[in-house]
Amino acid sequence: MANSISQGLLLTIPLAPLLGAVVAGLFGKTVGQRGAHTVTILGVLVAFICSAVVLAQVAGGARFNATIYEWAVIGKLVMEVGFLVDGLTAMMMVVVTFVSLMVHIYTIGYMEGDPGYQRFFSYISLFTFSMLMLVMSNNFLQLFFGWEAVGLVSYLLIGFWFKKPTAIFANMKAFLVNRVGDFGFILGIGLVVAYAGTLNYGEAFAKGGELAKLTFPGSDWMLITVICICLFIGAMGKSAQFPLHVWLPDSMEGPTPISALIHAATMVTAGIFMVARMSPLFELSDTALNFVLVIGAITALFMGFLGIIQNDIKRVVAYSTLSQLGYMTVALGASAYSVAVFHLMTHAFFKALLFLGAGSVIIGMHHDQDIRNMGGLRKHMPITWITSLLGSLALIGTPLFAGFYSKDSIIEAVHATHLPGTGFAIFAVTAGVFVTAFYSFRMYFLVFHGEERFHHKPFPPEDDHGHHDDHHDATPHESPWVVTAPLVLLAIPSVVIGFLTIGPLVHGEFFKDAIFVNAAAHPAMKDLGASFHGATAMALHALTTLPFWLAVAGVVTAWVFYLKAPAIPAALDRSLKPVRTVLENKYYLDWFNEHVLAAGARLVGTGLWKGGDQALIDGVAINGSAGLVGRIAGWVRLLQTGHLYQYALVMLLGIFGLLTWKLWPLFSGLLR
Numbered sequence: 001m002a003n004s005i006s007q008g009l010l011l012t013i014p015l016a017p018l019l020g021a022v023v024a025g026l027f028g029k030t031v032g033q034r035g036a037h038t039v040t041i042l043g044v045l046v047a048f049i050c051s052a053v054v055l056a057q058v059a060g061g062a063r064f065n066a067t068i069y070e071w072a073v074i075g076k077l078v079m080e081v082g083f084l085v086d087g088l089t090a091m092m093m094v095v096v097t098f099v100s101l102m103v104h105i106y107t108i109g110y111m112e113g114d115p116g117y118q119r120f121f122s123y124i125s126l127f128t129f130s131m132l133m134l135v136m137s138n139n140f141l142q143l144f145f146g147w148e149a150v151g152l153v154s155y156l157l158i159g160f161w162f163k164k165p166t167a168i169f170a171n172m173k174a175f176l177v178n179r180v181g182d183f184g185f186i187l188g189i190g191l192v193v194a195y196a197g198t199l200n201y202g203e204a205f206a207k208g209g210e211l212a213k214l215t216f217p218g219s220d221w222m223l224i225t226v227i228c229i230c231l232f233i234g235a236m237g238k239s240a241q242f243p244l245h246v247w248l249p250d251s252m253e254g255p256t257p258i259s260a261l262i263h264a265a266t267m268v269t270a271g272i273f274m275v276a277r278m279s280p281l282f283e284l285s286d287t288a289l290n291f292v293l294v295i296g297a298i299t300a301l302f303m304g305f306l307g308i309i310q311n312d313i314k315r316v317v318a319y320s321t322l323s324q325l326g327y328m329t330v331a332l333g334a335s336a337y338s339v340a341v342f343h344l345m346t347h348a349f350f351k352a353l354l355f356l357g358a359g360s361v362i363i364g365m366h367h368d369q370d371i372r373n374m375g376g377l378r379k380h381m382p383i384t385w386i387t388s389l390l391g392s393l394a395l396i397g398t399p400l401f402a403g404f405y406s407k408d409s410i411i412e413a414v415h416a417t418h419l420p421g422t423g424f425a426i427f428a429v430t431a432g433v434f435v436t437a438f439y440s441f442r443m444y445f446l447v448f449h450g451e452e453r454f455h456h457k458p459f460p461p462e463d464d465h466g467h468h469d470d471h472h473d474a475t476p477h478e479s480p481w482v483v484t485a486p487l488v489l490l491a492i493p494s495v496v497i498g499f500l501t502i503g504p505l506v507h508g509e510f511f512k513d514a515i516f517v518n519a520a521a522h523p524a525m526k527d528l529g530a531s532f533h534g535a536t537a538m539a540l541h542a543l544t545t546l547p548f549w550l551a552v553a554g555v556v557t558a559w560v561f562y563l564k565a566p567a568i569p570a571a572l573d574r575s576l577k578p579v580r581t582v583l584e585n586k587y588y589l590d591w592f593n594e595h596v597l598a599a600g601a602r603l604v605g606t607g608l609w610k611g612g613d614q615a616l617i618d619g620v621a622i623n624g625s626a627g628l629v630g631r632i633a634g635w636v637r638l639l640q641t642g643h644l645y646q647y648a649l650v651m652l653l654g655i656f657g658l659l660t661w662k663l664w665p666l667f668s669g670l671l672r
Contacts, residue, residue, distance in 0.1 A: 005057050005064040010083050013050045013093060014132040016043040017100070021125035028118030036118035040125040041104045047128065048097035051090070058090040059504075063513070065138055065202070076197060084138030084201060088341060088514035091505070092135040092273055095348045096266050100128040102486035103261040106356050109482035110257055110363065120160060124261060127153040131266050135273060139199045140189045143274070147185065147238065150267045151178050157262060158254040167253040174247035181237015181244050188230030195223060205280040205516075212284040228281055228288035232295075235271025239325050242299045246589055248322060249306075252314040256359030259314060260352040263321060269344045272328045276337040280516040283335065286419060289522070293333025293414075294421040297428035300326025302587070304435035308442070309583045311459070312369050313358045316443045320395065321351055323432060327410050330425050335522035336413035337515045342498075342505050343406035350394035350403055350494035353487060357388035360483050361447060364476040370459045371443055376452035380476040385448050387487040392444050394494045396437040396551045399539035405498035407433075408538070409506055409528060411547055416527035433547045437554025445562045499535045507532050 020043030024036040031039065064085040072079040085093075103124060111117050130153055134146025159171030193199060195214065196207045214223040235241065240248040251263050262268070275282060275292065282288055300323050307319035324347050331340035362369055364381050378385040394403040411433075414425050454476060478484065504510045507529050519526045532538065542548045561569045573580060585591060639650075 003062055005054055005062050005085055007064070007066070007068065007083075009050055009054065010064060010085060010136070011068070013047045013054070013097070014129050014136065016046040016050075017125045017128040017132070019043055021122045021129060024118050024125060025122030028122065031118075033117045036121045037104070037108050040121045041101070043125060044097060044101045044104050044128055047132065048094070048101050051093040051097045054085060055090040055094050058085065058087055059510070067138075071141075077193065077199065079141050079199065080139060081142055082138040082200075083136045085136065086514040087510040087512070088273070088276060089135055091341065091345060091510075093132060095345055096128065096131050096135065099266060099348055099352045099490075100124070100131075100261060102352065102356070102490055103257045106260075106359070106483055106486040107255075107257045109480045110359055111255060114255075116160060120157075120255065120257075123153055123157050123160070124258065127157070127262060127267070131270070134270055138201055140192060140201070140204070141199045144186065144189060147234070147270065147274075148182070150262070150270060151175070151182070151238070154178075154251070154258075154262050154267055157258040158251045160254050160258070164253065166250075170247075170250040170253040174251050177244055177247040178237045181234050183233075184230045185234020185237075188227050188234065191223070191227045191230065201277070208280050208284055211281075222285060222287070224281060225285040225287045228278070228285050229291055231278060231281075232271075232275060232288065232292055235275055235329075236295065237271075238274075239268050239271030239329070240299075240322055241271070241295050241325065241329055242302065243589055245299060245303065245322050246586070246593065249315055249318045249586075252312070252318050256314065256355060256362060259318070260355035260359070263318065263355075266348070268321065268325060269328070269348065272325070272332065272340055272344050275329075275332045276341050276515060279335075279337045282332075283516055283518045283522065286521070289333050289335060290419040290421050291333075293330055293417070293419055293425050296326045296329025296331075296333055297421065297425040298326070299323070300330060300432045301428035301435070304432050304439065306583055306586060307439035308435065309580060310439075311372050313361060313371050313374075313443065313447065314355070314369060316371070316439060317351070317354050317358055320354070320436065320440065323436060324351065324395075327407060327429060327432070330429055331410045331413055333419065333421070333425070334410075334413045334417040334524045335517050336410065336417075336524045336528065337517065338506050338511045338525065339406065339409045339413050339528070341511070341515075342502065343403075343410060345501075345505075346394070346402035346406045346494075346498050349490055349497060350391045350401075353387060353391040353490040353494050354395065356483070356487055356490065357384055357391060360384040360479040360487065361388075361476075363479045363483065365454060366476075368454070368457065371446045372459050373453055373457040374447045375450045375454070376448070377454075377476055378448040381448075381478045383478060383484040383487060387484075387491040388444065388448070390491045391494055392440045395440050396554065397433060397547065398551070399542045399548065400495075400499060402494050402496070402498035404542065405502045405506075405535065405538065408542060408545075408547060409502070412531070413524040413528055416524040417522065430547060430550065434550040434554040437551040438558050441555045441558035442562055445558055450563050499539075502532075502535050502538070 017040070020040035023031065023039045028036050064083055067078075067080045067082040069081040070078065071081065104121070107120065107124065111120055114120065127150060130146050130149035132146075134143060134150060137143045137146060155171050155175045158174055159167050161167045189199075192204050195211055196204045198204055198207075208224070211227065212222070212224045215221060216223050216226045233244075236244045248263055248268065252259055282292070303319050303322035303326060307316055307323065310316045310319060324343070328340045328343050328347070331337070331343065358369075360381065361374070361377065361384060364377065364384065365374060368374075390401075394401040397404040397407040411426075411429050414422065414429055417425075517525055582588070
């Protein structure tokens with residue numbers, strides 16, 4: 001097989017979805033709904049097939065790293081569009097395009113009849129292009145372009161129903177929170193450019209040793225630590241890590257397909273991908289790695305707690321996403337980068353499945369999203385039921401399922417690391433197993449088993465568009481094939497992909513030239529490899545481990561609480577009311593952001609507006625100078641009487657004064 005990949009093939013991958021987005025967006029009325037979904041699905045299908053071809057070539061040893069287009073040269077700094085295709089990139093390309101293809105097909109059924117049908121297909125196809133440009137980049141400039149582009153499209157999609165106030169609030173919240181993270185991200189890129197003198201990944205990584213010897217000006221901080229933490233702050237915003245996670249649950253205001261595409265499988269994993277790509281830099285700073293580890297551990301555990309009390313089916317899955325992103329981040333902090341991206345891949349499949357399954361339930365329930373109004377859907381929606389069950393089993397880490405191999409590997413990797421935050425991280429990822437199993441199967445049991453509550457609906461719902469649902473007594477029904485087919489296709493990798501790929505991806509050399517680990521300083525992956533004896537042996541061994549029995553305990557507890565003895569959670573709810581209040585208010589972070597940060601920013605802004613803009617600039621600099629000129633002109637105008645004899649008198653007095661001034665020294669000398 002050739003050692004290089006065709007440039008034309010690589011260009012086709014991002015440009016095919018872009019072409020579909022342009023056609024659907026600019027010519028949507030001309031091509032109609034059928035034309036819009038046909039051209040965008042065809043574009044993403046072409047991108048997926050080409051990505052699969054590239055993955056096969058990469059597995060055979062082919063690589064690509066070259067400039068596609070040179071945009072500008074400033075001194076020695078080259079700004080360019082370029083592709084870097086190795087194992088990490090190829091895996092991400094296939095995941096992005098496959099999940100996007102499933103979402104495109106699913107959207108035909110979910111968005112049927114929506115007036116923004118063509119616009120929606122244009123947006124999701126444009127997102128696919130943006131994400132592909134991000135993961136294929138070989139330089140920081142293109143990375144930042146893709147980074148901001150996916151954020152922009154996310155903003156458009158969260159607020160897709162722009163007449164719905166909650167959607168507008170949610171997309172603005174997502175935009176502002178991500179700007180905080182992106183500010184840190186661009187500072188990190190700026191420091192790389194300032195001290196490494198390049199935007200190219202390879203050249204910057206080659207100078208990592210030099211950067212590690214420098215300190216940040218004016219302090220004793222290591223420069224490499226500052227760079228890595230700034231870059232990770234960008235990941236905290238995009239990948240929704242505490243405390244910049246607050247935007248993701250509210251983003252559920254957008255249509256369900258984007259929840260699967262952007263907020264579960266692809267965009268929110270951009271930060272995980274970026275840190276893995278930057279592994280040669282992060283390996284040089286234990287402080288930065290420890291920061292990553294602790295932030296991930298906080299997110300993994302405390303976001304899971306919030307999932308327990310959610311009643312909106314999409315928000316339960318959203319908090320599950322936050323928790324699993326925390327697991328990925330913990331793996332990054334433990335220097336188990338390949339495990340983190342392995343969990344990124346497995347999670348993309350089963351979380352997209354769960355989101356699309358939730359959307360299918362919403363369709364079947366006539367746009368009711370409250371799980372307290374459901375129950376007994378198993379016999380009404382059999383395909384949605386079985387695929388959702390498979391996704392839930394993968395999520396909680398059931399042996400032989402995809403999520404088991406990646407999640408268990410993360411827990412083992414954390415035990416093998418020696419950073420200061422390891423103790424807390426071990427507790428968080430272990431306790432998180434029980435929490436994940438409990439809230440996942442709480443939702444599963446309330447939706448698919450038990451009493452059929454949809455006839456009387458104790459909690460009157462609102463549909464996706466913010467209007468009250470009129471179908472109070474409508475019996476649920478299975479979704480059309482364009483909805484259920486993607487569920488089946490996503491369920492297959494959710495079950496088998498971990499078993500098939502853990503060997504080469506985690507313990508093989510698939511990422512050997514994409515990810516760098518200092519095994520002497522960070523032995524987690526070395527220890528993990530020493531204890532691995534095959535996927536089957538790993539699954540069998542798991543039956544004797546604490547995480548497995550914690551997952552079983554979580555499922556059993558949910559079964560008892562919500563099917564057998566619902567009085568128990570009701571009693572706990574009453575006795576633990578203060579705890580529930582804290583959880584319902586999401587640890588008061590939204591309150592803090594709105595009443596402290598936003599209020600403080602508003603106060604500062606008002607002060608700058610009234611004191612700086614109105615008083616200083618308008619009052620002094622502009623109006624003040626104009627007023628001074630006006631007053632001087634008024635005084636001068638008093639001398640302009642229009643009488644000739646007055647002007648003659650002034651001239652004579654002027655001449656007299658001038659002569660006096662010039663002749664006075666002579667007169668004073670004669671007098672002496």
